[in-house]
Amino acid sequence: MNAESAAPRYAIEPQPIPALPIAGSELLFPVHRVYCVGRNYAAHAVEMGGDPNRETPFFFQKNPDNLNLTGVFPYPLASKDVHFEVEMVVAIGTGGTEIPVAAALDHVFGYAVGIDMTRRDLQARAKELQRPWEVAKAFEASAPCSALKPAGEIGHPSTGAIWLDVNGARKQTGDLNQMIWKAPEMISYLSGLFTLQPGDLIFSGTPSGVGAIMRGDVMHAHVDGVGEIEVRVE
Ligand code: MN
Numbered sequence: 001m002n003a004e005s006a007a008p009r010y011a012i013e014p015q016p017i018p019a020l021p022i023a024g025s026e027l028l029f030p031v032h033r034v035y036c037v038g039r040n041y042a043a044h045a046v047e048m049g050g051d052p053n054r055e056t057p058f059f060f061q062k063n064p065d066n067l068n069l070t071g072v073f074p075y076p077l078a079s080k081d082v083h084f085e086v087e088m089v090v091a092i093g094t095g096g097t098e099i100p101v102a103a104a105l106d107h108v109f110g111y112a113v114g115i116d117m118t119r120r121d122l123q124a125r126a127k128e129l130q131r132p133w134e135v136a137k138a139f140e141a142s143a144p145c146s147a148l149k150p151a152g153e154i155g156h157p158s159t160g161a162i163w164l165d166v167n168g169a170r171k172q173t174g175d176l177n178q179m180i181w182k183a184p185e186m187i188s189y190l191s192g193l194f195t196l197q198p199g200d201l202i203f204s205g206t207p208s209g210v211g212a213i214m215r216g217d218v219m220h221a222h223v224d225g226v227g228e229i230e231v232r233v234e
Contacts, residue, residue, distance in 0.1 A: 174207025
């Protein structure tokens with residue numbers, strides 16, 4: 001059998017592999033899964049009605065093809081209350097299970113700036129009914145993301161400003177050092193639940209100040225040392 005005949009043949013055209021650009025490189029970072037941390041900044045946990053002293057952070061997922069590199073966020077279906085959440089994104093370069101905290105950063109390829117767009121009205125209903133969050137979190141174009149910066153170039157940011165402006169007005173502001181779970185703890189904990197794979201992303205939670213956007217708004221998100229993105233709502 002030659003290589004050509006061994007190649008899989010699909011009944012329908014497969015979807016493209018979701019991928020992030022890597023700053024300063026022509027290579028792409030292929031994305032496997034997108035994990036997100038909930039309530040990882042105490043002040044945001046409080047604004048969402050939680051108590052950071054009683055609840056530990058937790059995880060949910062978006063779909064890899066929800067990543068949005070277009071600079072445009074199309075206002076989604078089925079919601080009238082869509083919120084921004086600026087987050088640092090951790091990109092996993094080597095996988096594993098039950099990774100110790102002390103070794104966790106060795107698994108990181110790099111970092112990016114992301115926005116965890118959220119249909120807050122649908123999330124509120126899901127919480128009320130004790131249903132999962134997919135409809136609130138895992139919808140089309142819901143994960144605007146910057147290019148990745150390799151850890152080999154920028155190190156592992158654990159302190160520095162994280163903020164988001166809407167139309168030039170500061171809405172969210174925090175510091176990476178306010179994260180309840182730092183990157184090593186997230187990686188270690190996640191790897192005890194799932195097999196982390198190269199290409200996994202972790203959206204690491206948002207500082208306080210989340211709020212709604214409207215069509216025509218421009219979001220500008222920034223993480224010190226990692227980068228920034230601008231996204232127009234259409
Ligand atoms: Mn979030």
